[in-house]
Amino acid sequence: MVSINRNITRVILILSYIIIIALIIYGISALYSYLNTGADRSAMLHTEIKKIDQYLPKVIWKPLNNDGRPMDPETLKAIENDYLDAWFVKHVAYKTNALDGIKDYYTDNARLNLYNFVELNTASNTSIASTTLEHHPVLEFFSEDGQLAVITDKDVIEYKQIFKNKKLALESTEKSTYKIVLLLEDGFWRIRHIVKVNTQDYKTETKAVVATNLNIKGINYYPQASPWDMFGDSFSKDIIAKDFKIIKEAGLNTIRVFVQYEDFGKAKVNMQKLEKLKQTLDIAKVNKLKVVVTLFDFYGDYSVLDWTLNRHHAETIINALKTHDAIIAWDIKNEPNLDFESRGKNNVIAWLDNMIDLVKSIDDQRPVTIGWSNTESAIILKDKVDFVSFHFYDAIDTLEASIKTLKKEITQKPIVMGEFGLSSYNGLWNPFGNSDKDQANYHKKAQEIIANNDLQFMSWTLYDFKNVPKEVVGRLPWRKNAQKQFGFINLIGGKKPAFKYISN
């Protein structure tokens, strides 16, 4: 008895000794590896050049035909960079009524004019959020010693939001022409004189695209293994081709895919991802499927100064894809109304409004829409979009009534239910959730309503997913797990009962 007790004590002592030693070694090694992280050898000399894209309005130079010294492309680029930076610091100054950065881009005399405005606007509690969307500069003159340049910046499209006492007082889009004298000082091309010679209100003329014969019967698509990361490393043409075949054979004709803003490289579009998107379109074409491309997903900063970057992003993507037959429509932004509260409704709507103009200016053949997350918001910008789309995740019984209300407002344009579905999750986190059967009933009913109301649709989604990134619905397990089981096909590849009602 005594010896057994002693042995137990021994074992406990030895084990605790081993555990303590292991913990100490682990702690020391963690500290050691922490101290060894950090500076990379290649970063020691600061040889890499860091240039952040912060302001990228469209700049189109007129062919060079200037007085004075012939211009070289390097200097012209330097002038353009500093000139745009001058606009940028001016926007920042008038938005925040602070003076940062002005010194670098305006000469001693010229900066006083900006200081005066900042002072005046501070006193009257006015601030101006502005940006320029387009510049059409002409180089008029370049001095022989390369120290002075005169440009006429024609048809500068300026967008301004004027705030008085922190409240939006006016939104204004103007087209102006400026004459500008720049001096090379301390390596900066600084503005010496600005004279506005011409200005008028600007309104984009966009052409409506007829979208009456779209006949969308579709589904939102993510591959089963890589949801929300469709164009990443696990991109596989074979998997997509197989899935598209399933979709086509199920009687659908359209898929909806997403371009995630940051994932696609923001202003500097990741060409590899764009290429993968193109390949996806190619596969869709082979399978006779049409594609709705959602241009912005996971984007939440609508601030006016960020616009030029978003526009650059959209422009690059649309220009690369607009000749592709598979694209049936552009969805500007996924569920922008969810950002109304945090980013300001006015701001978000202004952003959407201008983005529609931009998209239509690049591609005037395809209809555009906005993927609103509910029917109430779907009437916003209804005159601008070519067809109206909304998402629906409420109780199916309320769908018919919601559509009826929406149809009172939207009489001319087609309506597409861009996302709808029901999770068949009823596990640990929600034991009274819906079963596969409930899901099937939901889709059966949904299809009936769709047929009765002459709706077009894209359901959510083809597959159940194993993993859902936290960015989609957050970290909460009951939400995450629910999000995993919206599919028509389960994790092991079997068709769920709802699959029968995937189309009408």
Added chain:
Amino acid sequence: MHLKYTHILFFGLILLSSFTLIKQSETALDIKLLTAQTEFKVGSDIELKFSVSQNAKPLLYCSNSYGSTVIDPIIENNVVKYKIPPNINSKIGIVNWKLIKNNSTMLSGQFHLNPKQEVATMETYIGPPSIEAGGIDFTMLVVIPTDSLDNPLAENTLVTAKHQFLSTEDNEAIFTKNLISYKNIYSQKESGRMLVSSESLTVNSKEFTVTVFPAIPADFTVLAKRPHDYADGNQITIFETSIIKDKQGNIVIDGTYVNFFVTNEKGNVLKTSGTTINGTAIAKMIHPDYETKWTIKAYVEGMAESNTIAIDYKKVIHDFEVDFSKNNRAITIGPLQSFMKQMIPDGLQVKLLVYKNDKLIEALSKTTIDGYVLFNLKSDLFKNDKYNIVIKTAGIEKKYNSKALW
């Protein structure tokens, strides 16, 4: 006839409407702009007045070349007034305004601020600050006449560009275009200093100086001066260029670097250099210590070269005596005598080479002192044996075969 008048009236109206700068887009009927003037002189007090039927207090958004602001109204009876702040009315260009109420524009328009025709400063930029003579190179004068409110003057304002160079004084009329006026001022044949200034509306700029440097040098000649033509290894030969000038005859700037290349009869190249003062560059080289012929040519690298000259150096030492003593280990060479039989100046190099079976075992070198050189072949270095000894100096070589040392 009646129809004709209607036509004239109609076209007249169209013509008139194209001249009116102000565009009124009325969205509310109860507000009217009372200020008819749309052209103002920069810096003048400007007040925009509107008549309102109701007791409305709209804000006025106002934007000029540098920025935008919002102006609060002053209400008197049924008239709303907006006083344009100084940072807007002191800058030329177009000013657009919008009368705003409830986030929408009620009325909009614009007015023009014209520059004052007065000059406060002549903002002058000139460059490059130095140019080359010859009439091809030029400097550019850029003048931005500005008024007291730091605005550039109106287009087509007369600016007189003036410059003086040697005996010429020039005035030329130039006109502002795209906010600036400019003129290219070409150099003349001569080098020198050019003074530049400008004038506009009786205000003169300060004086600016542009240096006109001589152009690149043209080919020149070189000569050599020496105290005598003997190869005594002691005197100095001076190479001197002619006055180096550019194509136009301007003396090149002081400090122009000239390289002198000397090639001797063996084909070896010696090099020396000098910089010009008043166009002439000088370089020196010590005489050779043996009879030879030097070919000299000078260059201003990449720009100009001289003619080639050749000079001969005569032999000074025709022969010398060699005396072996102390078991042949002490070798006295001399007297070494120059062209007048005088002892050669100290420092002439004498070489002694010791061979054993045609293999060089030691090369000794010394310089003369008072016309003599003494070599000591030490016994611990040179074992008792027979050696071949060669003595070389002043281009003369003497051989002593199988000299026994003991």
